[in-house]
Amino acid sequence: MSEVLAHTLFALSDANRLQMVELLKAGPLSVGEIAAELGLKQPQTSKHLKVLLEAGIVRIEPVANRRIYHLRTEPFQDINRWSQSLEQQMIDRMTRLETYLEQQSANREE
Structure with missing residues (x-):
């Protein structure tokens, strides 16, 4: 697993950060809007958004004196690729197990 994905x-x-991502799926929001939706104080919300920003999950658009947060898609594409590789590994393992069990069954019948 890459450091970025981790x-x-x-x-x-x-x-709280996962809830923020869920909110941002519907569209961009300001810190105040996110805080109000989640019932958090603005400083707490800003700290969580900073973590999401540092991870590359959100981006900021300055609009006058407000900061509007947008969800980025790239990190989720990385998660999707990673989960698909895990799924493929499991499929490969199950296929090998199935082949092995069929061979064992055929050997017993002989």
Whole structure:
């Protein structure tokens, strides 16, 4: 697992940050809007958003004196590729197990 992917998964491991990602799936939001939706204080929300920003999960768009947070898709594409590789490993292992069991069964019948 790459360091970038590990950092992404760590950032998503917190329930508040995961909820923020869920909110941002619907569209960009300001810190205040995110805080209000989740019932968090703005400083706490900003700390969580900083972790998401450092992990590359969100990006900031400055608009006047507000900071609008947007969800980035790239980290989720990385997670998808990683999970697909795990799935393929499991399929390969199950296929080898099935082949082995069929061989064992055929050997017993002889």
